[in-house]
Amino acid sequence: MPQNSETILLLEFGSNTCKVMLWDSHNAQVLVDYRLPLRLAAELSKRKELSENGVNSMISAIRDVQNRFKDARKIIAIGTQTLRKAKNAQQIVQKIKEKCGVTIKILSPQEEAQAAFKGVQASIKPKGNTIYFDIGGGSTEIIFAKDQRVYSARSYELGAVSLHQKFHCTTPISNCNYYHVQQEILRTIKPIKKNIENMVGSGGSVVTCAMVALGITQPNEDLINGHIIRRSAIIGQIQRYRALSAYEIAKIPGMDPSRADIILPAAMIIIGIMDLYQKPDFIASTKGVRHGMI
Secondary structure, three states, rough: OOOOEEEEEEEEEOOOOOEEEEEEOOOOOOEEEEEOOHHHHHHEEEOOOOOOHHHHHHHHHHHHHHOOOOOOEEEEEEEEEHHHHOOOOHHHHHHHHHHHHHOOOEOHHHHHHHHHHHHHHOOOOOOOOEEEEEEEOOEEEHHHHEEOOOEEEEEEEOOHHHHHHHHOOOOOHHHHHHHHHHHHHHHHHHOOOOOOOEEEEEEEHHHHHHHHHHHHOOHHHHHHOOEEEEEEHHHHHHHHHHOOHHHHHHHHOOOOOOOOHHHHHHHHHHHHHHHHOOOOOEOOOOOOOHHHHO
């Protein structure tokens, strides 16, 4: 990387991963975009405090990217659902500021939803009444927009990791646990608007489902971004995941091994949203919160 470059490094600490993106502000393009599996949601205690191990994993992630991208002009760090829930969030922010010189901004649910919408809008702009959903490890954001204007945004404490933990979703999943996850989704998510013309989905689990549907083993933005995923494809994946162990799921072409144990509840959230709005398909987006923040 050249000296005095116009690059911005953005770290998004989610419930399941830390997303790292290097942005060239001069040429308006993404130079690097990858995920570090942290599973911060698993480090929340019963008292809703993030463990020392969780905080240290965040510090290690920041120091790693600082060493990798020493010439970045600016570092932006944001946190989402797990850090919103953590009762020791302010102490975490202070400790990371002292140790790394980086200030983490913890997004409100509304800020996260708006950022997810702006990120998707960078490349996908459907016309008419559209539902956008972004599935994370600890929360799901649903946005209703018409053309390019947001009319309503909601955040639900319902994510792939949180469902996996709450209902002890061992694999293969039992019929009882599957039913409980299904009912939790139905109880939690409520419709924002009727007469929806389009549906767009984003988030790591959505990208993974798209890769499995396409049968590709490496992320390919040209193939995934804008790809239409049919309801039948997600139903087929759910049926497949229900019968397999996490070890077997990890071997499926297109599967991200770090998501093998949580992909079933994520796919069930997708189906829950599609059925709520009676949509036979949705458009997959590789963009998300970090793109919207930039």
